Amino acid sequence: xxxxxxxxxxxxxxxxxxxxxxxxxxxxxxxxxxxxxxxxxxxxxxxxxxxxxxxxxxxxxxxxxxxxxxxxxxxxxxxxxxxxxxxxxxxxxxxxxxxxxxxxxxxxxxxxxxxxxxxxxxxxxxxxxxxxxxxxxxxxxxxxxxxxxxxxxxxxxxxxxxxxxxxxxxxxxxxxxxxxxxxxxxxxxxxxxxxxxxxxxxxxxxxxxxxxxxxxxxxxxxxxxxxxxxxxxxxxxxxxxxxxxxxxxxxxxxxxxxxxxxxxxxxxxxxxxxxxxxxxxxxxxxxxxxxxxxxxxxxxxxxxxxxxxxxxxxxxxxxxxxxxxxxxxxxxxxxxxxxxxxxxxxxxxxxxxxxxxxxxx
Amino acid sequence: xxxxxxxxxxxxxxxxxxxxxxxxxxxxxxxxxxxxxxxxxxxxxxxxxxxxxxxxxxxxxxxxxxxxxxxxxxxxxxxxxxxxxxxxxxxxxxxxxxxxxxxxxxxxxxxxxxxxxxxxxxxxxxxxxxxxxxxxxxxxxxxxxxxxxxxxxxxxxxxxxxxxxxxxxxxxxxxxxxxxxxxxxxxxxxxxxxxxxxxxxxxxxxxxxxxxxxxxxxxxxxxxxxxxxxxxxxxx
Numbered sequence: 001x002x003x004x005x006x007x008x009x010x011x012x013x014x015x016x017x018x019x020x021x022x023x024x025x026x027x028x029x030x031x032x033x034x035x036x037x038x039x040x041x042x043x044x045x046x047x048x049x050x051x052x053x054x055x056x057x058x059x060x061x062x063x064x065x066x067x068x069x070x071x072x073x074x075x076x077x078x079x080x081x082x083x084x085x086x087x088x089x090x091x092x093x094x095x096x097x098x099x100x101x102x103x104x105x106x107x108x109x110x111x112x113x114x115x116x117x118x119x120x121x122x123x124x125x126x127x128x129x130x131x132x133x134x135x136x137x138x139x140x141x142x143x144x145x146x147x148x149x150x151x152x153x154x155x156x157x158x159x160x161x162x163x164x165x166x167x168x169x170x171x172x173x174x175x176x177x178x179x180x181x182x183x184x185x186x187x188x189x190x191x192x193x194x195x196x197x198x199x200x201x202x203x204x205x206x207x208x209x210x211x212x213x214x215x216x217x218x219x220x221x222x223x224x225x226x227x228x229x230x231x232x233x234x235x236x237x238x239x240x241x242x243x244x245x246x247x248x249x250x251x252x253x254x255x256x257x258x259x260x261x262x263x264x265x266x267x268x269x270x271x272x273x274x275x276x277x278x279x280x281x282x283x284x285x286x287x288x289x290x291x292x293x294x295x296x297x298x299x300x301x302x303x304x305x306x307x308x309x310x311x312x313x314x315x316x317x318x319x320x321x322x323x324x325x326x327x328x329x330x331x332x333x334x335x336x337x338x339x340x341x342x343x344x345x346x347x348x349x350x351x352x353x354x355x356x357x358x359x360x361x
Numbered sequence: 362x363x364x365x366x367x368x369x370x371x372x373x374x375x376x377x378x379x380x381x382x383x384x385x386x387x388x389x390x391x392x393x394x395x396x397x398x399x400x401x402x403x404x405x406x407x408x409x410x411x412x413x414x415x416x417x418x419x420x421x422x423x424x425x426x427x428x429x430x431x432x433x434x435x436x437x438x439x440x441x442x443x444x445x446x447x448x449x450x451x452x453x454x455x456x457x458x459x460x461x462x463x464x465x466x467x468x469x470x471x472x473x474x475x476x477x478x479x480x481x482x483x484x485x486x487x488x489x490x491x492x493x494x495x496x497x498x499x500x501x502x503x504x505x506x507x508x509x510x511x512x513x514x515x516x517x518x519x520x521x522x523x524x525x526x527x528x529x530x531x532x533x534x535x536x537x538x539x540x541x542x543x544x545x546x547x548x549x550x551x552x553x554x555x556x557x558x559x560x561x562x563x564x565x566x567x568x569x570x571x572x573x574x575x576x577x578x579x580x581x582x583x584x585x586x587x588x589x590x591x592x593x594x595x596x597x
Contacts, residue, residue, distance in 0.1 A: 044492050072491040073499075085489040089507050098503075099493030148493045 001184050002026070002152060006042050006052040015039065015049075015208040025178055026213070027195030028188040030205035036188045039205070040154050043186075044079055045072040056152045057184075078150030078183075082157045084137035086129035092140050093125040099148025109149035110181070118180065119143045119173055135166035139173060146181060153177075155187045159194060164353070171197055171275070193235040193277045234280040234314070236324050242357070244270040251296075251349060257320015262296040263352045274357040280314070280326040282351035286344040287335065297352075299323070299345045306332070306339060313337075317345055371565065373540045374548035377456060378525055378572075381544055384460040385524035386517050389471045393516055396468075397475025398505070402484070419469045423529025426465055430534040434461065458535035459542045463524035470523055471516040478512020479505060511587040518580030522573055545569050 005018040015035045019026075030036050041047035043054060045061070048069070054062040056077070061070045078099075086095050097112055116122055119139045129137060138158055145153060155174075159167045171194075178185065178198055189195050195202055196216060203213035204225050212219045219225055240254035240261055252266040254274055266274055289298055301319035308314070313332040315325045323345055337343065367375070399405075400412055418426050434441045436453045444450045452458040482505060490500045506513075528546040535542040537551060549565045552558035 044488075046488050046491070071496075072488075073494050073496050075492075076494070077492065079489065079492040081485070081489065085483075085485055087486060087490070087504060098490065098495075102494040102499070144493065 001057060002186070003055040004043065004053060006039070006049045006054070008038065008042060008047070008049040008052075013038075013208060015042070017205070017208070017210045019203060019210055019213060021201070021203075021213060023199065023201035024182070025185045025187065025199035025201065027199050027202040027216075028186055028205060029190065029192055029195055029202055031190055034205045035208040036190075036205055037156055038208075040079070040156050040186075040188060043152075043154060044077050045070065045075050059151065076149065076151045078145035078148055078153040080138070080141050080145050080153070080155045080158045082160045084129065084134075084141040086132075086137055086140055086144070088129055090129075091125070092121065092127050092129070092132070095129065095140055096121070096125075096143050096147055098144060103149055107149055110147055112147065115143045115147055118176060133166070134162050135169045138162065138170055142173065142177065146177065146183065150183060153183050153185045155185060157189050158187075160189070160191075167194070168275075168354070174198055191235075193237040196237045197275065234324055234326060236278045236280060236283075236322075238276050238278065238321055238323075240274045240276060242266060242268055242270050242272045242274050256299065259299050259320060261299070261352075262349050264349060264354060266354060266357055268357045272357050274354065277353040278323075278347055278351055280324045282347055283323065283325045284346040285315070285325060285327060285331075285335070285337065286346055287341075289344050290346070293346075294348075295346045296349050297345075297347050301343060301345055303337060303339050303341045303343060306337070308332070317343065319345060368561075370539060370543075371548065371561070374543055374545050374565070375568065377459075377540070377542075378544040378546075381456060381459045381463055381527075382521045382524035385464040385467055386521045388460065389464050389468060389520045390513075390517065393468060393471035393520070394475050394506075394509075394513060397472045397516070398479055398501070400472065401476045401479035415472050416469045418466045418530075423466060423527070424533050427462060427530035427533025430458070430462055430465065430530065434458070434534070452535075454535050454538060455541055456535075459527075459531050459544060460524075462530040462534045463527035464520070466527050466530050467520035467523035470519040474512050474516030474519055475509065478509040478515075481512075482508045511584050514583050514587055515580060518576055518583070522576045522580075525569070525572060525576070545572075 001022050001024065003020040006015065008015045013035070015038055017035070017039055028036055028039070038047065042049050042052065049064065051064050052062055053064070054060070060068055061075050062068060087098065090098070096115065100108065100112060116125065119142060121139060121143055124132060124136060124140065129140070132140065142158070159170055162170065175198065177183065185198070187195055187198055200216045201214070202216045202219055204211045204219055211225055238256060240256050240263070243253045243255060243260070245251065245253045247265065250265055251262050252264070254261050254263060263274070263276060268274065286298075299319040301317040301323065303315055304318050304322075305316040306313055308329050311329045313327055313329045315327070315337070317323045317325055325345060396411075396415060400408065431453070432438055434444070434452050436442070436445065436451065441451070441453060444452065450457070452461055487500050487504055490504045491497070495503065526546060527544070528550070531542065531544065532547055537543050537547045543551065545565055545568065549562050549569070552562035552565065
């Protein structure tokens with residue numbers, strides 16, 4: 001699907017990255033300043049590497065050795081930025097159709113009306129960008145990029161400028177784009193849980209290099225990547241099935257596999273899917289269920305894998321879903337935890353952050 | 362003296378001034394926008410030199426550009442002779458020369474206004490447009506130009522006003538010929554040189570002030586309208 005090898009030196013910064021992946025959605029994860037945005041600029045062609053090669057779906061966009069360099073506007077690589085970058089002098093309708101009307105009819109892939117329906121932009125069409133909220137602007141930016149019929153869609157921290165509530169509004173749309181349009185995506189973020197909502201296939205970048213890519217758990221557990229995820233805060237993203245619960249209790253109850261989880265109140269009907277985030281370091285482990293404790297959530301599970309690095313242990317625990325738990329290596333040794341052991345995962349209701357929920361069951 | 366009665370000579374000066382200023386504005390538009398864009402968006406060797414050259418007329422005594430025009434474009438000048446032979450165009454001592462002289466003097470104002478306007482446009486919008494499939498020319502026409510429109514308009518009005526007031530370069534290059542190159546400032550100058558011409562000079566001075574005020578007033582109104590259009594109204 002996408003294949004590249006890029007080499008760029010600018011001042012003190014050097015980027016050397018190569019990737020060859022068939023995944024339809026790749027999450028690119030890395031700390032700020034690791035070169036993620038530079039990599040995207042190289043892919044779109046607004047920045048030129050000293051040496052490099054880019055192939056998207058077998059189409060060569062750049063090959064310095066063969067002196068091939070397709071200009072930005074012919075690459076058909078869509079881009080969604082952190083700030084919407086909508087054209088302020090055009091209303092939403094004309095922003096959306098900007099790329100569309102430049103395409104020959106045969107090249108068009110989506111109809112304006114379909115994208116408007118997909119992203120629920122109907123009521124906004126005649127408005128100006130400055131009249132829109134941040135989340136609405138990002139939805140228009142997504143639609144505008146899709147309508148230009150990209151062969152690859154790059155998303156550069158598209159939710160970084162949004163608060164949690166707006167993020168929760170955008171996420172379902174990103175999933176819809178992934179499920180319904182089939183446009184390959186490279187999603188860049190320094191928030192791992194955002195990436196994991198969309199894909200299990202991740203690539204990790206640090207200091208201008210791609211350290212690893214592949215299945216999320218495999219990659220996150222590798223020796224170079226683990227310290228990175230710890231410094232950035234590794235988070236679990238779980239999708240839970242909401243159970244009927246009385247509002248007076250102030251909490252909702254949901255199913256994770258066969259087990260119940262008590263979470264902060266969600267204003268949605270039973271049966272809805274709820275997406276929540278739990279930091280790996282907020283989960284404690286016990287060998288058996290503990291009685292007489294304020295912590296509401298105790299999920300039984302089995303340890304599937306353990307990786308240790310720098311006095312910290314990262315455990316993958318199967319509780320009906322995969323839960324990553326981070327504890328100190330000392331506690332792991334004191335408790336003598338091994339693969340295959342059954343454990344109880346303890347976390348407070350307050351440690352759960354709601355990302356969003358389906359509108360109806 | 363009747364303040365509302367204009368002699369033929371006075372009317373000729375007024376109409377000539379407006380004709381010269383309009384033509385000056387028209388011929389400044391494309392080179393002014395192109396140079397402003399170049400200075401705002403591009404880096405190239407010799408950019409500081411171009412910048413200085415464009416601004417020279419602002420700081421030179423106007424008689425200097427006027428004299429250089431005479432030397433280059435006059436009937437004996439290299440370019441002047443070539444224009445005469447190739448196209449039969451003569452710029453010396455006629456109103457077309459006056460247009461060239463005032464356009465040269467107004468050019469820095471035009472370029473400064475355009476450059477400022479383009480520099481204030483977020484270049485990232487242009488990058489976004491190119492990832493959507495727009496060629497450089499289309500990005501310029503569909504993004505840069507409309508967003509810079511209020512600034513370009515300001516530049517045009519400034520050029521128009523500057524041309525109305527042009528004196529030194531014009532009189533040096535094309536002389537002071539009644540009905541041909543005697544614009545308002547030159548007519549005022551002429552009257553002040555004639556015994557008893559003070560009242561006529563004053564009449565034209567008042568006229569000049571009114572004309573300049575009108576230009577500034579229209580510029581302000583147009584700019585407000587353009588800014589409002591950019592901010593709120595719908596595209597079509």
